[in-house]
Each structure stands twice: as C-alpha cells, then as structure tokens.
Amino acid sequence: MRRILLVTAALVAAGPLHAQSVRAGIEAWSANQPEKAVAIWRPLAAKGQADAAFNLGQAYKLGRGVPADLAEAQRFYEQAARAGHLEAQTSLGLLLFQNGNRTAALRWLKQAAESGEPRAMLVYGTALFNGDGVTEDRIRAYALVSRSAAQGLAPAKTTLGEMDQLIPLEERRKGVALAQELVSSGARTAAAATPPPVKVPAAAAPKVAAPKAAAPAAVSGPGAYRVQLGAFRDSASAQRLFASLAPRLKGARMTLVPSGTMTRLQAGPYPSRAAASAACSALKPQPCFPVPAR
Structure with missing residues (x-):
C-alpha cells in the first residue's frame, strides 16, 4: 500500500510541475522574452506536451523568439492537433487553407468546429454555406456560425447578419434548433473533459481571416x-x-x-x-x- 501511495503522490506532483514549466514559458513570452519562452517549450514539445507544441507553432507563425517559418509552424501545430489540442487544430486548418490545401484544412477545421472552437465554427460554417469543398448544408452552417457569434467572435456576428438576409426564416429556425442541440451535446462532453490547457495569451495569437463569407473591414471613399x-443559384435569375x-x-x-x-x-x-x-x-x-x- 505504501508503494502505491508513493507512486500516486509522484504522479500528482509531476502534473503541476509540467504545467508550471509551460506557464514559465508563457511568463517569459509575456515579459517580452520570446527566446527564453521558446527554449522552455522546445524540450516539452519534444516529450509530446501539446500546449508547448502549440505555443512553438505560434512562435514560428509570428516570428517571435525564432525566425518566422510557416513550415515549422505547421509541423508543431500538427503535433499538437493530433494530440487533440483545439486551438492547434484550428490554427493548422487555417494555415493549410491559406496554403491552398483545402481538403486537409477542412478536415481539421471540421474536427475543431465539432468540438466548439469558435474560429473553426465560423470558417467551417462558411464553407458549408458556400458549398466550398464540402457539401452545401445551410442549416448546419447557420447553426455553427450562430454558436461562434454567441461566443463573441466579431466576424461571426457579421457573417451571421449576411446569412440572415440569405436564408429563409424556416431554415434559420432549424439552424437555431440545431445550434441548441450542439450546445447541449457539447456541455455533456465538457462535463467529462479534462481542464483546459495552458495557452499563449490571446494577444499573441495570429489573427483569423475567415474565407468568403466573413465581411472585410469597412472602407471609405468613392464607391466604397x-x-x-x-443570392441565386443561377446568374440569369439575378439578372x-x-x-x-x-x-x-x-x-x-x-x-x-x-x-x-x-x-x-x-x-x-x-x-x-x-x-x-x-x-x-x-x-x-x-x-x-x-x-x-x-
């Protein structure tokens, strides 16, 4: 019994120390010491720590503490994504999308969207609405973008406003009902989930640019x-x-x-x-x- 208790105690102690190491990197990053942060995260990522791998991906994406290198960013994002890291799945999907690999991008974005990541829900929902690389499904698109907007993502609110003008009321009602169903399902899943991982502060994360349906920033000047x-399925009807x-x-x-x-x-x-x-x-x-x- 004593040996079991000692092993258990060692495991309990190991968890916080591991997390504190990631936090030490975050503290260095926040103190404008990105090289130190990278040095802390790199050995942790080599041991399979998903948060550390994601943070390294951010560093390579932003060019902080290391030279900017999108290939390395993708490699570390993918390591963390395969370990189930939601933000890494989304960041990997967005990076692949920007690089033109839509098939792989949408696969990761779908996975993150189904787990409730707001950026992924916006981008994958937009793809569903447009039938861009996936089968068009406007009801599910409305549900996902509604959930993203409800979490406060500003581009999602803009996109939802566009959808409100283009989707019939009955389809929007079905989308709202599906969104509520997805929220309930997600809540049940979250109740059994482990605590959220430690992350790089949000201000350090790369900005999201959702394809197509997300409206661009307002402009001014003639013809703005x-x-x-x-919206029509054929241009003749529009004309x-x-x-x-x-x-x-x-x-x-x-x-x-x-x-x-x-x-x-x-x-x-x-x-x-x-x-x-x-x-x-x-x-x-x-x-x-x-x-x-x-």
Whole structure:
C-alpha cells in the first residue's frame, strides 16, 4: 500500500510541475522574452506536451523568439492537433487553407468546429454555406456560425447578419434548433473533459481571416459600398431581378459575385454606408442591405 501511495503522490506532483514549466514559458513570452519562452517549450514539445507544441507553432507563425517559418509552424501545430489540442487544430486548418490545401484544412477545421472552437465554427460554417469543398448544408452552417457569434467572435456576428438576409426564416429556425442541440451535446462532453490547457495569451495569437463569407473591414471613399439584393443559384435569375429593380436603382451598376454554388446580386457603387442604406430604403419591400465593395 505504501508503494502505491508513493507512486500516486509522484504522479500528482509531476502534473503541476509540467504545467508550471509551460506557464514559465508563457511568463517569459509575456515579459517580452520570446527566446527564453521558446527554449522552455522546445524540450516539452519534444516529450509530446501539446500546449508547448502549440505555443512553438505560434512562435514560428509570428516570428517571435525564432525566425518566422510557416513550415515549422505547421509541423508543431500538427503535433499538437493530433494530440487533440483545439486551438492547434484550428490554427493548422487555417494555415493549410491559406496554403491552398483545402481538403486537409477542412478536415481539421471540421474536427475543431465539432468540438466548439469558435474560429473553426465560423470558417467551417462558411464553407458549408458556400458549398466550398464540402457539401452545401445551410442549416448546419447557420447553426455553427450562430454558436461562434454567441461566443463573441466579431466576424461571426457579421457573417451571421449576411446569412440572415440569405436564408429563409424556416431554415434559420432549424439552424437555431440545431445550434441548441450542439450546445447541449457539447456541455455533456465538457462535463467529462479534462481542464483546459495552458495557452499563449490571446494577444499573441495570429489573427483569423475567415474565407468568403466573413465581411472585410469597412472602407471609405468613392464607391466604397454596394447594396446586396439576394443570392441565386443561377446568374440569369439575378439578372432578371436587377432588370426589374433598375428603374429604382437610379443608375447603379449590377455586380454578380460568385459565392460557392450561389451568385450574389449587388448594385452600386455608393460613396458611403448611409447612401447604400438609403438606396435600400427606396427598394422596400425588396430584401436589401449595404455591403463593402470588394
């Protein structure tokens, strides 16, 4: 019995010491000593510590404490991702997406999205909405982006606003119901999960750029905005709607924007969001909302 107690005590002691080592790296990172942080995390990552591997991926992605090296960032992200690290799965998926490897990217993003990681839910939900590399599923797309927005991710709130204009009410209701179901399922899973891992402070993490549906930052100047009038499965339908609205658009030009399997109908340009909003008001009851010109 005594030997068992001693072994158990040793295991309990080992856990906090391991975590404290990762925290020591975070403290060095926060104190603007990234080289020291990297030196602390590297041997831990070599022993399979997922948080340390993820943090090294961040360091290589950002070029802090080491020269920027996306190949090394990907290697460490993948090590942590394979160990179940949600942020690593998302960061790996985003990096692969940016490198054009959409198949592998979406596989990792789907895995992280199903576990409730907000960035992954936004990007994978956008892909589902657009049918971009995956089978189009607007109800699940709405559910995932709704969950991401509910967690406070600003681009998700913008994307959800776009979806509200493009998805019929009944489909949105189904999406909300599915989101609630996913939340309940996630809560049951979380109850049995281990405590969250130690991470690099959020300010050090690379920014997320969601593909396609996430709206870009607002711009100003002549022609900065258009109005979006709908999304169609074929451009002919979009052109017919534009022709019917043209007399009330007062010289605005038609723009067709491909979006996965859909074509978005936009008109403009307008010099400001206010001018675009005024144009929408003149088109009521036609669904219409301002969008930044791309």
